[in-house]
Amino acid sequence: MSQYKIIFTGPVGAGKTTAIDSISDVPPVKTDAAASDMTKNRKAATTVAMDYGIMNLDDGEKIHLYGTPGQERFDFMWDILTVGGIGLVLLLDNTRADPFKDMQFFLDSFGKFISETSVAIGITQMDLSTKPSINEYHKYLQGSDLKPAIFSVDARVKNDVSLLVQALLFSLDPGLEDE
Amino acid sequence: MKNKDSTPLKLALYGMDDRAYKTMCLYLKGPCKGVAVVVDESEAEIDLLDADHIKARELLDQLQAKMPNRPLIILSLEEILIDGTIYVKKPVETADIMAALKQAKISLSTDIPKKVKVIAKPETEQKIEASPIQKSTKQPVIEEVPVAKNIDKEEKKKVSKHRTAMDLTEGSFSAYIGNVDGVNFSDHEQALKASYNPKGYFLGYVQSAIKVCKAKSRILQLNSGWQPLIVFPHSQEIWLDVEDKQLRAFAGVAISKNSAKSMSLIPIDQSKFDAKGKMEGFFDNEYFLWKLAIWTSKGRFPDTIDINKPVYLMQWPNFSRLVVTPHAMRIAALLIRGPRTAMGIANALNIKPQYVFVFISAANVLGILGQARRQVDELIAPPEVQATKAKGLLSRILGRLRG
Numbered sequence: 001m002s003q004y005k006i007i008f009t010g011p012v013g014a015g016k017t018t019a020i021d022s023i024s025d026v027p028p029v030k031t032d033a034a035a036s037d038m039t040k041n042r043k044a045a046t047t048v049a050m051d052y053g054i055m056n057l058d059d060g061e062k063i064h065l066y067g068t069p070g071q072e073r074f075d076f077m078w079d080i081l082t083v084g085g086i087g088l089v090l091l092l093d094n095t096r097a098d099p100f101k102d103m104q105f106f107l108d109s110f111g112k113f114i115s116e117t118s119v120a121i122g123i124t125q126m127d128l129s130t131k132p133s134i135n136e137y138h139k140y141l142q143g144s145d146l147k148p149a150i151f152s153v154d155a156r157v158k159n160d161v162s163l164l165v166q167a168l169l170f171s172l173d174p175g176l177e178d179e
Numbered sequence: 180m181k182n183k184d185s186t187p188l189k190l191a192l193y194g195m196d197d198r199a200y201k202t203m204c205l206y207l208k209g210p211c212k213g214v215a216v217v218v219d220e221s222e223a224e225i226d227l228l229d230a231d232h233i234k235a236r237e238l239l240d241q242l243q244a245k246m247p248n249r250p251l252i253i254l255s256l257e258e259i260l261i262d263g264t265i266y267v268k269k270p271v272e273t274a275d276i277m278a279a280l281k282q283a284k285i286s287l288s289t290d291i292p293k294k295v296k297v298i299a300k301p302e303t304e305q306k307i308e309a310s311p312i313q314k315s316t317k318q319p320v321i322e323e324v325p326v327a328k329n330i331d332k333e334e335k336k337k338v339s340k341h342r343t344a345m346d347l348t349e350g351s352f353s354a355y356i357g358n359v360d361g362v363n364f365s366d367h368e369q370a371l372k373a374s375y376n377p378k379g380y381f382l383g384y385v386q387s388a389i390k391v392c393k394a395k396s397r398i399l400q401l402n403s404g405w406q407p408l409i410v411f412p413h414s415q416e417i418w419l420d421v422e423d424k425q426l427r428a429f430a431g432v433a434i435s436k437n438s439a440k441s442m443s444l445i446p447i448d449q450s451k452f453d454a455k456g457k458m459e460g461f462f463d464n465e466y467f468l469w470k471l472a473i474w475t476s477k478g479r480f481p482d483t484i485d486i487n488k489p490v491y492l493m494q495w496p497n498f499s500r501l502v503v504t505p506h507a508m509r510i511a512a513l514l515i516r517g518p519r520t521a522m523g524i525a526n527a528l529n530i531k532p533q534y535v536f537v538f539i540s541a542a543n544v545l546g547i548l549g550q551a552r553r554q555v556d557e558l559i560a561p562p563e564v565q566a567t568k569a570k571g572l573l574s575r576i577l578g579r580l581r582g
Binding site: 004023055056057058059061063086095096097122127128129130131134135138147148149150151152153159160162163164165166167169170171172173174175176177 | 196199202231256269270272346493494495497498499500503508509510511512513515516527528564566567569570572573574575576577578579580581
């Protein structure tokens with residue numbers, strides 16, 4: 001049976017674990033551990049392996065939701081995770097020092113996967129830091145080949161995460177309709 | 180004997196909602212190594228104000244009047260130079276806040292009375308103007324003032340600003356936007372004539388008010404003979420105290436020449452603005468304009484767009500904070516790939532033209548949709564929408580997400 005997956009990526013503390021939790025049909029398998037390195041400034045616990053959730057479709061098919069570890073020292077796992085992936089959801093934390101740098105890093109790191117599929121970007125923590133604005137993210141990407149959906153997202157809110165994933169699906173095929 | 184240097188500084192926070200307040204408490208405890216703790220205003224040695232808060236000016240005046248000798252740290256995205264205060268740029272870096280706290284501590288030990296006069300350097304005047312703490316040439320208020328709140332719970336009440344998107348289905352669409360009498364959108368010829376002039380509606384006046392407000396960097400009130408609408412330049416917010424159904428009705432009525440005479444735009448003083456406890460009346464500019472455009476359009480297109488010529492989309496709308504009209508995400512996904520005519524979009528997606536027209540109206544108001552001017556866009560037909568191999572699977576995921 002095919003393994004269909006949607007990949008969630010982004011820096012530490014961007015809300016990947018929470019976003020998967022928001023749309024997963026089962027309690028997600030979390031692999032958080034107490035942070036003991038540079039990540040401890042961002043959150044008390046961080047994902048050291050990966051998060052995993054499932055969306056059950058009506059016909060019994062399962063969509064696997066994978067969250068990549070946020071720390072760069074685990075980036076060897078990213079290529080393995082994306083094999084057979086439907087598309088990429090990139091979450092960025094707007095309170096970090098340089099969210100543009102974060103975005104560029106992840107778009108570059110997953111460049112091949114994005115070129116074969118698509119990407120939708122969710123900006124989290126915009127209630128804590130309103131800058132950069134969504135328009136500034138779009139401006140930053142002007143001149144690149146990418147024109148992704150970029151939404152303000154509260155990873156705890158199911159509708160926000162759902163709309164972001166919907167945008168990813170429509171980016172792949174605007175002709176899609178509900179079944 | 181306890182080392183005095185290791186005693187945490189006592190800090191009071193102002194201009195922060197619950198979440199920001201808690202985050203700052205944890206931040207001081209963690210990354211700042213407990214150098215300061217958050218306490219109630221009455222126990223505090225130092226004050227810390229988020230100057231990007233809408234009521235920052237008011238809070239600042241209160242703090243300066245009530246505690247003129249207490250060190251005050253000001254956080255802001257824009258540089259704010261006020262005599263006797265310590266500025267820290269947002270987003271806050273640990274080193275910066277530690278340095279600010281150290282400076283505040285020195286100021287405590289030297290116990291030098293401070294002036295509370297506001298001095299802005301000429302070169303930074305523009306930035307200060309754009310901040311909620313706008314230019315203040317007035318002397319501080321000395322009379323008794325109400326106690327400043329540590330947490331501004333009012334900010335939390337701006338639910339209209341922060342709530343997630345409303346997702347409209349075809350079924351709920353007509354009920355939400357209302358109908359235009361005398362237009363049958365199923366008739367191709369009639370649909371192509373279903374236009375409106377945005378300037379002849381409330382929408383046009385609001386757009387104009389926002390432009391002026393931005394250019395002058397002043398809070399303005401739009402009087403229309405109906406309810407006053409307030410436009411804020413820095414926070415890019417609108418305040419209007421009416422229910423949706425009232426706004427929808429007003430949005431759909433063309434403004435007559437007589438009514439237009441009663442329209443006026445006047446500057447107002449932030450300190451005199453009173454939301455009357457109705458914080459739900461605050462809207463993000465984009466959310467408000469998008470919604471107003473939908474209600475003005477009612478499925479028609481703006482006459483500023485030549486409906487027979489292709490249009491293009493510069494960027495995706497921020498759908499998670501807007502009203503999502505039927506097929507809006509599909510239209511955006513198609514249009515972001517390249518220019519198309521409105522009817523071409525309706526045909527490619529097999530949807531009614533009014534769903535395309537309403538999207539064009541709303542996206543046009545936000546300035547993210549334009550009319551294609553290149554000859555090539557009219558010469559070469561856009562490619563057909565190719566179904567992906569996994570279309571069935573993707574549609575089932577979509578169905579699952581939409582519940």
